[in-house]
Amino acid sequence: MEIINALYPLLRSPKKIVITTHQKPDGDAMGSSLGLYHFLVKMNHDVTVVSPTNWADFLSWLPGVEAVIDFEAKQNTAIEKLNQADIIFCLDFNIFYRTKNVEKYLAASNAVKVLIDHHEQPQVSAFQYGISDINKSSTCEMVYDFIIQSENPELLDLNIATCLYTGTMTDTGSFRFPATSASVHRMVAHFKDMGLQHTPIHEQVYDSFLENRLRFIGHALLNRMDVLYEYNTAVMAISRDDIIKYDIKTGDTEGLVNYLLTIKGIKFGAIVIDRNEERKWSFRSKGDFDVNEFARNHFEGGGHKNAAGGRSSQHLEKTLAHFYEVLPKYKNELE
Numbered sequence: 569m570e571i572i573n574a575l576y577p578l579l580r581s582p583k584k585i586v587i588t589t590h591q592k593p594d595g596d597a598m599g600s601s602l603g604l605y606h607f608l609v610k611m612n613h614d615v616t617v618v619s620p621t622n623w624a625d626f627l628s629w630l631p632g633v634e635a636v637i638d639f640e641a642k643q644n645t646a647i648e649k650l651n652q653a654d655i656i657f658c659l660d661f662n663i664f665y666r667t668k669n670v671e672k673y674l675a676a677s678n679a680v681k682v683l684i685d686h687h688e689q690p691q692v693s694a695f696q697y698g699i700s701d702i703n704k705s706s707t708c709e710m711v712y713d714f715i716i717q718s719e720n721p722e723l724l725d726l727n728i729a730t731c732l733y734t735g736t737m738t739d740t741g742s743f744r745f746p747a748t749s750a751s752v753h754r755m756v757a758h759f760k761d762m763g764l765q766h767t768p769i770h771e772q773v774y775d776s777f778l779e780n781r782l783r784f785i786g787h788a789l790l791n792r793m794d795v796l797y798e799y800n801t802a803v804m805a806i807s808r809d810d811i812i813k814y815d816i817k818t819g820d821t822e823g824l825v826n827y828l829l830t831i832k833g834i835k836f837g838a839i840v841i842d843r844n845e846e847r848k849w850s851f852r853s854k855g856d857f858d859v860n861e862f863a864r865n866h867f868e869g870g871g872h873k874n875a876a877g878g879r880s881s882q883h884l885e886k887t888l889a890h891f892y893e894v895l896p897k898y899k900n901e902l903e
């Protein structure tokens with residue numbers, strides 16, 4: 569994989585570009601994709617953002633979101649764009665399988681593939697150009713660097729800043745996680761100097777849910793949480809019935825796992841949600857416990873040291889039992 573700066577000359581003439589990201593895109597995935605989208609459109613490229621799946625309603629106000637193609641809803645258009653692309657940007661993921669049904673089109677494509685990502689253990693051989701840096705707070709911050717270091721940094725505008733602020737905010741837990749470096753705050757200062765209003769962004773993302781979601785969280789905390797002080801661990805399992813009863817949609821469970829770490833002494837939080845096709849795990853930790861390794865070793869997943877995800881094709885009870893089975897192996901690390 570060549571360094572990303574080697575790409576700038578290629579962008580001097582108009583190209584057909586697709587930007588894609590991981591399935592069920594979060595704030596960083598959508599924010600970085602749309603931030604880069606606005607920048608490349610201003611450089612006169614023909615740009616399409618393809619999301620492998622739908623996304624949370626709390627991201628549906630992002631500037632440019634109406635132009636994003638949901639692969640599952642508009643497969644033919646998405647496939648056509650992927651097949652015609654000269655360049656495909658892959659944002660906020662580093663292994664093709666994270667793009668669900670888009671995976672096989674990425675693998676088959678002859679387009680120049682560009683990686684911009686901050687997850688552990690990238691599959692660098694799959695990309696011609698790119699940057700992978702696990703020390704970066706977010707892919708949004710990396711897209712900001714990409715724009716600032718490009719031949720056209722003056723194209724940065726408020727739409728781009730809004731998108732990039734959103735993803736940096738969500739991936740840093742509102743600027744509190746360890747990866748929130750001085751450069752993150754410098755970027756935000758730059759956005760503020762441009763006139764960015766940050767309060768409406770926080771309100772759109774964190775204060776725009778329906779009542780049912782808050783009642784669901786109450787139910788989950790009261791009835792679905794198990795705290796294992798012996799392992800400084802808390803785990804939560806959400807059934808299909810819970811999802812149906814509270815009418816839980818994409819994005820409504822985002823952040824639920826973080827509540828587990830608010831208990832004093834708890835270093836490892838895990839939540840499993842019974843989705844239609846699979847049981848989806850989210851893992852979070854504080855300090856040295858490496859949930860990326862945990863997810864890779866036991867739940868076909870990965871991510872970062874303190875935030876990772878995984879999956880299982882087993883029933884909810886089975887995959888939860890597996891969690892309880894492997895946990896004791898980590899007793900020393902969790903002490």
Ligand code: 5GP
Nearest residue numbers: 850851868869870871872875876877878879
């Ligand atoms: P979340 O728990 O919010 O879904 O994901 C936490 C972090 O782990 C995110 O950075 C996400 O991109 C990553 N992640 C989630 N699920 C998976 C997975 O199945 N495989 C890999 N490699 N990373 C994942």
Ligand code: MN
Nearest residue numbers: 596660707739
């Ligand atoms: Mn990210």
